[in-house]
Structure formats: structure tokens, C-alpha cells
Amino acid sequence: MRAALVIAAKDLSQRIRDRSAILLGLVAPLGLALIFSAIIPSGTESFDVKVGLLDDDGGPITAPFVDEVLPAVTADGIMAVTDYGDLPALESDVEAGSQNAGYVFPAGFSDDILTAQGGTVRLLGNVDSSISTQIAQAVLESYLSEVDAIGIAVGSALLSGATDVDDITAKAAATPAAVTLADTEAANRELDITTFFSAGMAVFFLFFTVQFGVSSLLEERFYGTLPRLLGAPINRWAIIGGKALTSFVLGIVSMIVLAVGTTVLIGAEWGNPVGVLILMIAGVMSALGIMAVVAVISKTPEQAANWQAIVAVALGLLGGTFFPLSQGPRLLALFSKLTPHAWFLQGLGDLSAGDGLEVVITPTLAMLAFFVVTIALAVVFGRKRVLAP
Amino acid sequence: MNVLECEGLVKAFDDLVAVDGVGFHIAEGETYGLLGPNGAGKTTSISMIAGILESDAGTVTVAGTEITTRTTEGKAKIGYVPQDIAIYPDLSARENLRFFGKLYGLPKQSLDSRIDEVLEVIGLSDRGDDRTEEYSGGMKRRLNIGIGLLHEPTLLILDEPTVGVDPQSRNAILESVEQLGRRGTALLYTTHYMEEAERLCDRVAIIDGGKIRAEGTRRELVELVGQRDTVNLGVVGSAQRLVDALGAVEEIESITSTEGSVEILVEGASSLLPRILDIAQQAGVGISGVEVVEPNLESVFLHLTGKALRD
Numbered sequence: 001m002r003a004a005l006v007i008a009a010k011d012l013s014q015r016i017r018d019r020s021a022i023l024l025g026l027v028a029p030l031g032l033a034l035i036f037s038a039i040i041p042s043g044t045e046s047f048d049v050k051v052g053l054l055d056d057d058g059g060p061i062t063a064p065f066v067d068e069v070l071p072a073v074t075a076d077g078i079m080a081v082t083d084y085g086d087l088p089a090l091e092s093d094v095e096a097g098s099q100n101a102g103y104v105f106p107a108g109f110s111d112d113i114l115t116a117q118g119g120t121v122r123l124l125g126n127v128d129s130s131i132s133t134q135i136a137q138a139v140l141e142s143y144l145s146e147v148d149a150i151g152i153a154v155g156s157a158l159l160s161g162a163t164d165v166d167d168i169t170a171k172a173a174a175t176p177a178a179v180t181l182a183d184t185e186a187a188n189r190e191l192d193i194t195t196f197f198s199a200g201m202a203v204f205f206l207f208f209t210v211q212f213g214v215s216s217l218l219e220e221r222f223y224g225t226l227p228r229l230l231g232a233p234i235n236r237w238a239i240i241g242g243k244a245l246t247s248f249v250l251g252i253v254s255m256i257v258l259a260v261g262t263t264v265l266i267g268a269e270w271g272n273p274v275g276v277l278i279l280m281i282a283g284v285m286s287a288l289g290i291m292a293v294v295a296v297i298s299k300t301p302e303q304a305a306n307w308q309a310i311v312a313v314a315l316g317l318l319g320g321t322f323f324p325l326s327q328g329p330r331l332l333a334l335f336s337k338l339t340p341h342a343w344f345l346q347g348l349g350d351l352s353a354g355d356g357l358e359v360v361i362t363p364t365l366a367m368l369a370f371f372v373v374t375i376a377l378a379v380v381f382g383r384k385r386v387l388a389p
Numbered sequence: 390m391n392v393l394e395c396e397g398l399v400k401a402f403d404d405l406v407a408v409d410g411v412g413f414h415i416a417e418g419e420t421y422g423l424l425g426p427n428g429a430g431k432t433t434s435i436s437m438i439a440g441i442l443e444s445d446a447g448t449v450t451v452a453g454t455e456i457t458t459r460t461t462e463g464k465a466k467i468g469y470v471p472q473d474i475a476i477y478p479d480l481s482a483r484e485n486l487r488f489f490g491k492l493y494g495l496p497k498q499s500l501d502s503r504i505d506e507v508l509e510v511i512g513l514s515d516r517g518d519d520r521t522e523e524y525s526g527g528m529k530r531r532l533n534i535g536i537g538l539l540h541e542p543t544l545l546i547l548d549e550p551t552v553g554v555d556p557q558s559r560n561a562i563l564e565s566v567e568q569l570g571r572r573g574t575a576l577l578y579t580t581h582y583m584e585e586a587e588r589l590c591d592r593v594a595i596i597d598g599g600k601i602r603a604e605g606t607r608r609e610l611v612e613l614v615g616q617r618d619t620v621n622l623g624v625v626g627s628a629q630r631l632v633d634a635l636g637a638v639e640e641i642e643s644i645t646s647t648e649g650s651v652e653i654l655v656e657g658a659s660s661l662l663p664r665i666l667d668i669a670q671q672a673g674v675g676i677s678g679v680e681v682v683e684p685n686l687e688s689v690f691l692h693l694t695g696k697a698l699r700d
């Protein structure tokens with residue numbers, strides 16, 4: 001243990017000196033989180049999606065949306081809604097970008113739904129404001145999923161012989177309209193955009209930071225100092241232990257500094273510190289294991305660095321550290337669970353939704369599973385080679 | 390008690406048997422040389438002796454403690470100077486020494502003063518705080534040795550410490566090795582320079598193809614070849630006339646001549662030389678130069694392996 005500490009202390013002082021660990025572990029993620037959060041308007045208060053509304057229908061199905069859903073969303077500061085009288089004006093404004101999106105309810109929409117013929121709402125979008133369009137779409141979709149339910153309720157009411165269609169619809173719509181908004185929030189267990197980018201960049205660059213400790217074993221071989229370490233009166237595992245400790249310290253320190261830094265500088269909200277720390281520890285360990293496997297099968301420090309960069313970027317992209325996974329295809333969200341990054345972000349998301357500490361258990365176990373599996377692989381591949389001079 | 394005893398060391402890399410049954414011992418205060426060409430198995434042998442490389446077979450005992458790759462305490466008795474420079478370029482000499490001092494568990498109170506001592510010995514006192522990447526090749530070599538000395542080992546293993554070093558640094562290194570030997574540190578010194586082995590070592594093992602071919606003091610090894618000296622004579626006038634005149638001398642084993650020179654192989658050149666010069670004078674052949682070459686480890690190596698030590 002003493003020898004491992006001596007080795008880790010030496011490695012850490014080397015890493016601090018060459019500055020690349022500081023650059024990749026702190027400067028780059030913090031800088032990118034700052035830039036992203038500046039480019040992409042953050043927080044619900046300031047993020048106004050400008051939406052135009054053309055309601056040619058004015059029937060009982062659109063009424064709850066126009067009268068209750070949209071005002072509620074507007075009050076939350078998510079949207080600003082403008083009424084339009086005709087389609088061409090709305091279309092040209094959306095195209096020009098003065099509106100980010102447009103809702104078009106055609107005449108007779110409600111009737112079509114109520115007579116079970118199925119109606120069509122049009123969503124106008126602007127390619128330059130795809131996130132805004134997606135938000136507008138999300139609001140509409142969560143309402144329409146309620147409409148389906150209404151349609152079914154009305155349908156079955158008619159079959160069972162009720163006659164006052166308007167009354168039934170009003171009753172059916174009254175409760176779901178309130179539920180719709182509640183659902184939008186509950187389904188969105190994601191981090192706000194500032195926290196998302198802060199955490200995403202932190203976990204993305206974590207893999208680069210951790211690599212410095214793991215790869216220094218290759219560096220020892222390269223400098224010829226590995227035989228000296230092997231000849232020293234210490235347990236050989238202390239050499240591995242020292243390297244792992246170096247990685248761990250670099251990783252956890254950079255994560256903590258980033259969490260504190262983004263909280264102070266751009267108002268990221270990481271959530272319960274204990275939960276965050278547990279997720280961080282598990283995240284660092286998973287990164288350590290994955291980078292160890294790459295280091296073990298590499299021959300030179302350069303080769304290791306190249307492969308580690310490829311692996312770190314690939315896992316980071318797949319793990320959804322650059323864009324929220326909900327914005328991508330479903331399959332991606334599924335595959336992303338093959339990365340520790342996604343588990344880390346999921347854990348933070350659940351934590352930020354205000355749930356108890358128990359929500360970190362599954363993500364933590366998933367990340368520790370990565371650690372166990374990759375360390376086992378590293379031992380299998382590296383047993384013979386790593387500690388040979 | 391011997392400082393080092395090793396026996397039956399074997400190491401193969403895939404099909405290549407790099408070391409094949411190497412064994413020898415080093416007595417207290419003795420300087421022992423492993424002399425052999427590139428690829429002879431010197432580094433592989435001492436890597437096993439130092440407990441760095443796992444052996445396929447054989448045993449190593451240093452000052453009574455068995456050494457394997459898993460030994461911890463026993464390794465503290467060994468100082469190891471790798472063939473390739475093994476220092477951290479981004480640390481200063483002092484920091485390099487401090488790191489290895491801690492690793493060898495040197496007591497904190499005395500570590501700094503011991504580091505100063507070593508810096509003094511290797512002549513780096515005034516550069517001790519500079520990063521070693523700014524050092525010259527010779528300075529790096531000296532630090533490389535200094536790290537091996539730091540913990541005052543019972544047995545110091547030096548693997549070709551003068552390779553790629555300018556003559557001046559080389560001499561400085563040889564002198565400090567001699568000094569260590571005089572102070573009673575047992576030394577295991579590998580080299581492919583015959584002169585270094587002759588100058589430094591009390592006993593020498595000649596290693597080739599992973600095997601020790603012969604072992605002993607310089608004298609003992611030379612006797613293996615037979616004690617023949619070579620006398621080279623520079624001749625003014627007819628070399629053939631001198632060859633004919635010398636034909637009567639029984640002690641001369643063989644004689645060859647070229648234009649302007651005669652080469653004579655004899656046993657004990659020093660006693661025979663006056664007679665040879667006498668005969669030359671009587672034959673009326675002028676002598677422009679005399680050179681006597683005693684047999685050396687180079688010729689021993691040639692004799693034993695049929696090839697030169699270096700190509």
C-alpha cells in the first residue's frame with residue numbers, strides 16, 4: 001500500500017506538470033459546457049419557443065388544447081403563442097423564422113375525431129430551430145395521446161347509447177387536460193440543458209482523464225523505468241495499484257471540480273451531492289476499467305492514446321453526452337445502455353427529478369458491472385505481459 | 390558466504406532459448422564480469438538474477454535470500470542499473486532519486502542527505518534540480534547508475550553501463566565502478582568490451598548463445614588458449630632472410646611473413662625477444678619496430694566460440 005501511494009504520488013505530480021491532464025480533465029469540459037450553455041439558451045425561463053396557432057376548427061377537441069394546455073405552457077415560460085387567421089401568413093412566418101413552429105387545426109377536426117373518422121393536425125416546423133420544433137411537437141403529441149383516449153371514450157359511450165356528445169366530450173376532456181401537463185413533466189426525467197451539458201462534458205472527458213493514470217504503465221515501459229519498479233523491494237501489484245489510484249484520483253477530482261465549477265458559473269443543478277458522488281465514483285471506476293483494457297492490449301503509449309481517444313469518443317457519442325438521448329431514435333437510446341455514460345446521465349436525471357437516493361442504485365450497479373467485466377478482461381489479456389520487463 | 394549464487398537459470402522466449410543453464414557465484418567484494426556479444430543472454434540472465442524477469446528454471450540467492458519475481462525484502466539487497474537509461478525525463482535528478490529512495494523504503498530523515506551524497510558521487514550536484522530531459526547523454530548515464538547506488542546495495546548489477554558513452558564519461562564511469570569495487574561492494578558487470586572486463590573484473594564468465602563457455606580470472610582464461618604471445622617485427626630489408634635465420638629457434642611455434650614484417654608466435658615472448666633481435670642483427674636484417682601482443686580475452690573468446698566478440 002505504501003509503495004502504491006509512493007507511485008501514485010509520483011504519477012500525479014508528473015500529470016500535474018505536463019498539464020495535459022488538467023487540460024483534458026478540467027479546461028476542456030468546463031469550456032465546452034460554458035460554450036454549449038451559452039449557445040443553447042438554457043433553463044425553462046429563458047427558453048421561449050415561438051409558436052403560431054391557426055385554429056380553423058374551434059371544436060370541443062381543440063378547445064382544451066387552445067384554452068388550457070397552451071396557456072399553461074405559456075405561463076411556464078416554455079412557449080409564446082400567437083394566434084393566426086389564415087394559413088399562408090403562418091407558413092411564411094414559420095419559414096422566415098419569426099415563428100419557430102406552427103399548429104394548424106383544420107376546420108372540422110373535432111367532428112372528424114368525434115365521428116371516429118380520425119383527424120389530422122399539422123405541425124409546421126423550421127429547420128433552423130429544430131429543438132424548438134421538437135418541443136412544440138412534444139407538447140402537441142402529449143395532448144394528442146389524450147385525444148386518442150377521448151376518442152375511445154366517446155366511441156364507447158356512443159355505442160352504449162348515450163346521446164349528448166358535447167357533454168360527454170367535455171367531461172372526458174376536463175380531467176385529462178390537467179393530467180396532460182402533469183404527464184409532460186413526469187415523462188421528462190431529463191436534466192435541464194445546462195446541467196445536461198455540464199454532466200455530459202464531465203463524463204465524456206472523464207474517459208480521457210482516467211486514461212492518463214492507466215497508460216502511465218506503458219510509459220514506464222517506454223522510459224525503461226518498469227524494470228526498475230519490478231526490481232524494487234515492493235509487491236508487484238503495488239505498481240498496478242499505484243496506476244489505478246492515479247487514475248481514480250484524477251477522475252474523481254476532475255468530476256468534483258467540474259460539478260462545483262458548473263454549478264457556480266452557469267447554474268447547473270447536479271442534485272443531491274451524496275447521490276452525485278456515488279454516481280461519480282462508479283463512473284470513474286467504469287472508465288478506469290474500460291481504459292485499462294485498451295491500455296493492456298496496446299503496445300506503445302501512442303497506440304494506447306489513439307485507441308483510447310477512439311473508444312472515449314465513440315462511447316461518449318453513443319452514451320448521449322452531446323445531445324439528449326430522447327431527441328434521437330429509440331434504438332439509440334437502447335444501445336446507449338451499453339455505455340457507462342448513459343447510466344451516469346440517467347442516474348443524474350432521476351436524481352434531479354427530486355427522487356430519493358435509491359434511484360442511483362441501478363445506474364451505479366450498471367457502471368460497477370462495466371468495471372468488473374473490463375477489469376476481468378484486462379487481467380486475462382494483460383496477466384502475462386503487463387508486469388514483464 | 391557468497392553474495393550471489395545462481396544455478397541452472399533458463400529462459401526461453403517462444404522458441405528462442407535466450408539463457409540456457411547459466412550458473413555462477415560472486416564472493417564478497419568481488420567484481421564479476423559477464424562478457425559476451427550482442428544477444429548472448431547477458432541482460433536476460435541478470436533480469437532473472439534481479440528478480441525482474443520470471444525464470445523458466447533455476448535458482449538465485451543473494452546474501453542468503455532466495456530471489457524470485459515475487460520476493461520483496463530480498464530485492465533491497467540488490468542494486469540494478471539497467472542497460473537502457475531508465476529515468477523519468479520530466480523529473481529532476483533529485484526527484485528521480487527521491488522517488489526510488491522512497492520505493493526502497495529509505496528512512497525519511499536520511500534520504501535527503503543520502504541523495505546529496507549520491508549526486509556528489511555521480512558528479513551531478515550542481516545540476517540536481519534540473520529536469521533530466523535537459524541532461525547530456527553522459528549525465529543521464531551517471532544518474533542511471535546513481536539510482537542503483539542509492540540504497541547501498543550488497544550486490545550491484547550493472548548492465549553495460551558504458552554503452553553509447555563518450556570516452557571521457559566512460560572513463561569516469563569506469564573509475565567510479567573501480568571505486569565501488571574497492572569499497573567492498575560486490576559487482577556484477579556485463580559488457581561486450583574486452584578491455585572493460587580485463588580492467589575491472591576479478592573473474593570473468595564468457596557467455597555466448599545463452600551459455601557460459603568459460604569462467605575464471607583473466608590469467609586462467611588465457612591459459613585455456615595456451616600462453617602464446619605474438620611478436621610483430623617491422624623489417625628493413627629481406628623478411629625472408631630473417632624467417633630463414635629464425636628457423637633454427639625451437640621455441641618458435643610458427644612464423645609468417647609479409648612484405649616488411651614478420652609475425653612470430655611463441656611461448657614467453659619476453660625471454661626470447663633479445664635472442665630474436667640478436668639473430669636478426671647477425672643475419673644483417675634491420676628491425677624498424679617491435680610489438681609484443683599477449684593473449685587477451687578477445688583471443689580467448691575467438692578460441693572458444695570461433696567468432697569475434699564484436700563484428
Ligand SMILES: Nc1ncnc2c1ncn2[C@@H]1O[C@H](COP(=O)(O)OP(=O)(O)OP(=O)(O)O)[C@@H](O)[C@H]1O
Pocket residue numbers: 402405406407425426427428429430431432433434472581
Ligand atoms: N522480451 C523478449 N522477447 C523475445 N526475445 C527476447 C526478449 N528479450 C531478449 N530476447 C532475446 O534473447 C536473446 C538474448 O537477449 P539479451 O538481451 O539477454 O542479450 P544481451 O546479451 O543482453 O545482448 P546486448 O549486448 O545486445 O544487450 C536475444 O536473442 C534476444 O533477441
Ligand SMILES: [Mg+2]
Pocket residue numbers: 431432433472548549
Ligand atoms: Mg543486454
